[in-house]
Amino acid sequence: MYGLLLNGRNPSKVEKGAQGKNKGLLVEEYCRHDLTLGKSQVKAVLTRSSESLSLEAIAEVSLPVRLKILLETLGVKPCIVDAVSSHLILPVAVTCYWLTHSVPKPKLMQLQALLMGIVYGELRRLECNAGPRGPTDDVKIACDRLWRMRVRQTDMDIKLAHIFCQWQACIQMSLYLNQLLCNPLQQPDISWLYSGTFVHQAFRELKQDRSPDFLLSGCTVACRLFKDILSAVLSDVPADFFQTREKKAKKFTKQQKDGRSKERRSDTEEPLSWRNINNRFSLLLTDDE
Numbered sequence: 001m002y003g004l005l006l007n008g009r010n011p012s013k014v015e016k017g018a019q020g021k022n023k024g025l026l027v028e029e030y031c032r033h034d035l036t037l038g039k040s041q042v043k044a045v046l047t048r049s050s051e052s053l054s055l056e057a058i059a060e061v062s063l064p065v066r067l068k069i070l071l072e073t074l075g076v077k078p079c080i081v082d083a084v085s086s087h088l089i090l091p092v093a094v095t096c097y098w099l100t101h102s103v104p105k106p107k108l109m110q111l112q113a114l115l116m117g118i119v120y121g122e123l124r125r126l127e128c129n130a131g132p133r134g135p136t137d138d139v140k141i142a143c144d145r146l147w148r149m150r151v152r153q154t155d156m157d158i159k160l161a162h163i164f165c166q167w168q169a170c171i172q173m174s175l176y177l178n179q180l181l182c183n184p185l186q187q188p189d190i191s192w193l194y195s196g197t198f199v200h201q202a203f204r205e206l207k208q209d210r211s212p213d214f215l216l217s218g219c220t221v222a223c224r225l226f227k228d229i230l231s232a233v234l235s236d237v238p239a240d241f242f243q244t245r246e247k248k249a250k251k252f253t254k255q256q257k258d259g260r261s262k263e264r265r266s267d268t269e270e271p272l273s274w275r276n277i278n279n280r281f282s283l284l285l286t287d288d289e
Helices: 002-006 055-060 063-074 078-082 086-101 108-128 137-150 158-180 196-207 220-234 245-268
Strands: 014-016 022-033 036-044
Touching: 002 022, 002 036, 002 055, 002 158, 063 078, 063 086, 063 158, 078 086, 086 108, 086 158, 086 220, 108 137, 108 158, 108 196, 108 220, 137 196, 137 220, 158 196
Parallel strands: none
Antiparallel strands: 014 022, 022 036
């Protein structure tokens, strides 16, 4: 967003390279912790699609180009646009960005709790917009059950709150960027998008070995929506994204052991002729060997 705002303008601060060349624009951000004022420098970045775009000409740019700039900024694949309903594309894209940029790295249960919060908001929205007939029975039952889970009193998990606050910050800045680009994506209704008390309690329920399918059971709409948005998010990150370092280390150790066992087996087998060995020294063999 800073890149778009400052593109083509004279920045107040420019990072200089070794030969005095401009390396990028720097923006000063201020924050406050209690009574202490802090300051940090953020590099203003432009995507490939936005390098030649000026702020004054954004309204004249076609929708596909503006959408491409937004998706490039969030670092998500274009196919995510077709994966979920139009009003949920931006929250899902932001969730993908949050997963890859949040510190510490979010865990799978934290992602599931966050997405369950989005599903809960969607159910509440359906309930409020159902009209005179009211919502379907399964939506009403699911809303009541999830609402009772939401209001349980529990202690605050500060580390968990920090993770979810980073997601909220990503959503806020992405809404600003979407507006700056003249809304290439539909703006979500924030009032239904996030409930802090709900996602915290949902995470605790998941830690007690209650799966999302169990917590959303009995409501086809909720289960299908949760699977759709979870699938959309997981399709944008590597397959082993949620694999812990310990599991990766164990897998690597197992591969090493398997490799050593294969070497030991090969030592006990009858040696093969040099012509049948495919290794880096095969080019050194002579024709009259």
